[in-house]
Amino acid sequence: SKITLTVIKADVGGFVGHTDVHPELLEIAKKHLKEKGKMLIDFHVTRVGDDIELIMTHRKGIDNEEVHKLAWDALWSCGEKAKELKLYGAGQDLLKDSFSGNIKGLGPGVAEMEIEERKSEPVIIFMADKTEPGAWNLPLYKMFADPFNTVGLVIDPNMHQGFKFEVYDMIGHKKIIFETPEDIYDMLVFIGATGRYCIRRVYTKNNEIAAVSSTQRMNFMAGKYIGKDDPVLIVRCQNGLPAVGEALEPFANPYLVAGWMRGSHNGPMIPVSLEDAVLTRFDGPPRVCALGFQLAEGKLIGPQDFFKDVAFDNAREKALEIADYIRKMGPFEPHRLPLEELEYTTLPHVAEKLQGRWEE
Ligand code: 13P
Ligand code: 13P
Ligand code: MG
Ligand code: MG
Ligand code: MG
Ligand code: MG
Structure with a gap:
């Protein structure tokens, strides 16, 4: 079963x-x-x-x-x-x-x-803190649609036909299925907007589930803005799906995500071991851990703490340089998020106080 x-x-x-x-x-x-x-x-x-x-x-x-x-x-x-x-x-x-x-x-x-469960069922659980579900868009795209990341898309006959991406509009509350590679230009229009469109699931062309992310967006729940939901992602690997190393590869480049201090700043996503997943500097920077398991009749054989590997040391070093650089911008965009994406805002309060001081 x-x-x-x-x-x-x-x-x-x-x-x-x-x-x-x-x-x-x-x-x-x-x-x-x-x-x-x-x-x-x-x-x-x-x-x-x-x-x-x-x-x-x-x-x-x-x-x-x-x-x-x-x-x-x-x-x-x-x-x-x-x-x-x-x-x-x-x-x-x-x-x-x-x-x-x-x-x-x-x-x-x-x-x-x-x-x-397949004859062998390797899975990776990605877990991030100080960011939001849209933070998975770029790595999921790379894993399942970018041959410069995943060579299996080119050389593995079981992957060559591509995948299906279910993209959810977190503001419009509706979803669409994109087929890759056919639809990648259309899909990128949307998934590049990580604060609104979120890759919720990836399927093979035979409708086998390959990846699923947490999509609940805290900031619009209960009718008010209560914070970004630090997201998780499950990815199945090998045998017609990305190899474990292809699923980990996108994190070798510390791309920028929204979150960090007060859920209101852009910063680099740092791949770390669980040991290094205590977030201190400016309450961050954002962090991602990856635990690998082999399933055996549902038993979780593992975990393997993937980002412990020294092969991610350069990504970490680069991320720290980016953090130094972007922190110097202080409360200025694009380090600070645009007004409508802040988790906290004093704008109405300050605007009210200054009423009468603005002139045409
Ligand atoms: P091994 O030869 O170590 O099994 O690796 C095969 C492979 O496909 C690596 O991506
Ligand atoms: P968490 O979403 O991880 O609780 O972080 C919130 C925050 O404000 C950090 O500065
Ligand atoms: Mg958190
Ligand atoms: Mg917290
Ligand atoms: Mg958060
Ligand atoms: Mg939180």
Whole structure:
């Protein structure tokens, strides 16, 4: 029968500030999944920056109430501990008081896929902090549509026909399927606008799921702007899909993403090991971790902490140079995000104060 891989994540309080998760919270999450997660085949709990990541496998399919409730309750227990320890922003991503059927819309981020496990099933869980779901657009494009990144698109007969991209409009709340390579110029018009259009899923031309991202956009939830949702992404690899190294390759260039301090700045995405995923400088810079697993009848064999590799040292060094450079711009765009994308804004307040001082 089919296996479902579900990743659910939330920030339920930072230790200290927005930099990290307190280890006691991770223990609570593990204990909860171990004791209450009878329906799971396996799980792995980790964190990147101030976000708790629950990686789970089961046979219940996507959007399963039992699995979502298990994750919600685990995160809720972590939130209670966060309040007790007075961690920063305790309960931040738990927007509702009670669970109602599906965790989507309640605050946590969700990425899940139901798959027929192949003879060998390598998967990568990418997890980022201090950025937003659109941050996956550029690497997903490179992995699945750019032959200068993924040579398999040229030389592997199982990849040569290309892929399908499901792109979601987070403001218009609608989706479109682009076929690559045929539609790449059309698709790039949209996915280059990372604050609005988000690659939610990638499929093979035979409609096999290849990648899925968390797309809930926190900043428009509950009718107000409450912050960017630090995103996760699941990518299946090999055998007609990008090789593990092709899926990791886009992160060798530290591209710019929105997020960082107060969710209101552009900065370089730094690929790091879990050990280096405590975000301090100007609450960042934005960070991405990649954990590899081999699935074996749903068991999570791993993880392999990919960005530990020295092969990403140059990317890190370059990212730090970019960070030095762009930080010098202080509150000026394009380091600071344009007004409509700021997580915080004093504009109405300042504008009101200055009323009467503006002249024609
Ligand atoms: P190996 O020869 O190490 O199995 O590698 C094959 C491959 O396809 C690497 O991308
Ligand atoms: P998080 O979204 O990771 O909580 O960060 C928010 C923030 O304001 C950082 O400065
Ligand atoms: Mg936080
Ligand atoms: Mg965070
Ligand atoms: Mg954030
Ligand atoms: Mg957050």
